[in-house]
Amino acid sequence: MTTLTITQPDDLHLHVRDGEALKSVVPDTAKQFARAIIMPNLAEPITSVAMASNYREQILSASQSTSFTPLMTLYLTDKTDTATIKEVNSSHFTHALKLYPAGATTNSDKGVTDLANITPALEAMQKLGVPLLVHGEVTDPSIDIFDREQAFIDTTLIPLIKQFPDLKVVLEHITTRQAVDFVNQASDNIVATITAHHLLMNRNDIFTGGIRPHHYCLPVLKRETHRQALVTAATSGSPKFFLGTDSAPHPQHAKESACGCAGMYTALHAMELYTEAFDNADALNKLEGFASFYGADFYGLEHNTNTITLKKEKWQVPKSLTLGDSTIIPLRANEFCEWKLI
Ligand code: NCD
Ligand code: ZN
Numbered sequence: 001m002t003t004l005t006i007t008q009p010d011d012l013h014l015h016v017r018d019g020e021a022l023k024s025v026v027p028d029t030a031k032q033f034a035r036a037i038i039m040p041n042l043a044e045p046i047t048s049v050a051m052a053s054n055y056r057e058q059i060l061s062a063s064q065s066t067s068f069t070p071l072m073t074l075y076l077t078d079k080t081d082t083a084t085i086k087e088v089n090s091s092h093f094t095h096a097l098k099l100y101p102a103g104a105t106t107n108s109d110k111g112v113t114d115l116a117n118i119t120p121a122l123e124a125m126q127k128l129g130v131p132l133l134v135h136g137e138v139t140d141p142s143i144d145i146f147d148r149e150q151a152f153i154d155t156t157l158i159p160l161i162k163q164f165p166d167l168k169v170v171l172e173h174i175t176t177r178q179a180v181d182f183v184n185q186a187s188d189n190i191v192a193t194i195t196a197h198h199l200l201m202n203r204n205d206i207f208t209g210g211i212r213p214h215h216y217c218l219p220v221l222k223r224e225t226h227r228q229a230l231v232t233a234a235t236s237g238s239p240k241f242f243l244g245t246d247s248a249p250h251p252q253h254a255k256e257s258a259c260g261c262a263g264m265y266t267a268l269h270a271m272e273l274y275t276e277a278f279d280n281a282d283a284l285n286k287l288e289g290f291a292s293f294y295g296a297d298f299y300g301l302e303h304n305t306n307t308i309t310l311k312k313e314k315w316q317v318p319k320s321l322t323l324g325d326s327t328i329i330p331l332r333a334n335e336f337c338e339w340k341l342i
Pocket of ligand 1 (some may be wrong): 015091105106135217218219246248251262263264330
């Protein structure tokens with residue numbers, strides 16, 4: 001196959017920051033996706049519907065598109081109350097709340113320190129059908145970084161689901177075979193997003209020829225057997241697995257540093273990367289469900305009506321892009337993509 005036309009997809013996990021950086025990155029997503037679930041982990045996290053409303057306005061005015069819809073989320077803290085959950089449920093533009101275990105990743109220090117602190121909020125979410133989005137890694141520094149997802153499933157997620165069996169849960173950006181197995185055997189209300197980079201790369205890519213700061217993200221890339229399990233899940237046709245890029249813009253200087261931060265920028269060419277992963281697995285016929293239907297179905301959204309077309313044509317990714325008054329290095333900078341969005 002040399003061209004592929006599918007219903008326009010949605011990105012169900014995206015970081016866009018704010019201010020000038022936001023203005024640089026939102027148009028990239030709006031060129032590829034009809035809608036995106038916007039992560040709330042700003043330096044001052046989005047913790048109320050009023051904050052989400054302001055943030056949404058910033059995104060809409062930066063999108064350079066009349067058809068792009070940001071789907072807003074709130075950041076759970078130890079103080080999130082049931083009134084906030086009710087407000088999220090009744091607002092037309094807020095769709096979920098994100099659980100960042102405190103200390104797990106970028107701007108997570110105001111996250112939840114103990115799930116017991118948000119029991120009433122979780123009860124309300126379960127009752128109202130408001131999805132809980134989860135960064136699934138434990139924060140205990142004594143746990144090996146490559147084991148933190150599985151440890152989270154065992155010590156936090158399984159007990160959580162036992163306590164709230166009807167809670168809608170998205171285990172975000174899964175990276176391991178254990179996460180795939182867990183989601184597959186769980187009930188229908190437990191689903192997962194998968195990034196393009198975790199479908200295309202394994203942990204060797206962090207160290208090819210030297211240390212590669214632009215291949216560092218959280219959860220960190222895992223070994224090849226895990227990548228293969230993710231590809232199998234994404235291309236299985238199961239509605240439990242859907243697209244979430246986790247594109248996370250950080251300025252070049254913050255990545256190329258003695259203590260570089262986590263995140264890869266894929267908003268520029270997300271669909272090209274996913275299409276390549278599905279093509280490599282001989283599963284292009286499974287891309288549309290994964291990219292355009294299953295996520296919308298989980299969130300109770302209509303399917304998009306317009307289409308996008310990708311063409312099998314090699315092109316070179318720019319070596320850097322503008323990010324506010326700084327620069328950003330996209331994934332595959334200066335290297336090639338096999339597919340092109342036309
Ligand atoms: C994300 C970011 O930069 O906000 N970074 C990342 O490595 N994925 C946060 C996150 O999703 O962990
Ligand atoms: Zn993320």
